[in-house]
Ligand SMILES: Nc1nc2c(ncn2[C@@H]2O[C@H](COP(=O)(O)OP(=O)(O)OP(=O)(O)O)[C@@H](O)[C@H]2O)c(=O)[nH]1
């Protein structure tokens with residue numbers, strides 16, 4: 001018998017997950033992802049052309065997980081590019097701007113687009129959704145926060161989907177994503 005048997009190599013593969021961002025143009029999707037992955041804020045609006053990509057690693061217990069984020073353009077013009085990226089998604093960040101009620105109302109349309117692209121056999125049951133109420137601190141959040149909590153539709157949303165308040169221009173809360 002060997003006195004010092006060779007140590008067994010750690011063969012655990014690192015896990016990967018695919019996350020996508022969805023929401024109207026200019027609600028701040030790319031800023032949230034940049035804040036999360038690169039810890040920086042870009043004040044100038046640079047519309048995403050089709051898809052942007054962000055990657056980061058998170059530690060869950062003893063396991064390192066690579067989070068691949070596909071940041072979708074919110075402009076309707078890019079529908080043809082976006083629709084290629086819905087499949088195999090494990091997590092969705094739905095973003096609206098607290099100062100734009102229409103961006104909150106549009107969340108349903110975004111889910112409908114995803115459902116349509118995945119088709120009748122696509123399974124959304126195992127996808128984890130989170131809503132990001134973004135641009136908190138810009139003065140309008142009380143009004144839209146009220147909509148979110150007190151309207152029947154809004155309260156249904158917040159009961160069904162975990163909702164986070166976020167502000168990409170300040171450090172701190174996007175980290176909680
Ligand atoms: N004050 C404030 N401005 C923000 C915040 N998040 C984003 N912005 C600004 O909102 C504008 C739009 O941000 P983007 O992240 O590019 O928006 P987007 O949703 O990715 O837009 P598309 O790529 O066109 O779909 C930019 O001028 C940002 O600087 C925030 O939390 N607070």
Ligand SMILES: [Mg+2]
Pocket residue numbers: 029030031046047048071072073074
């Ligand atoms: Mg963008």
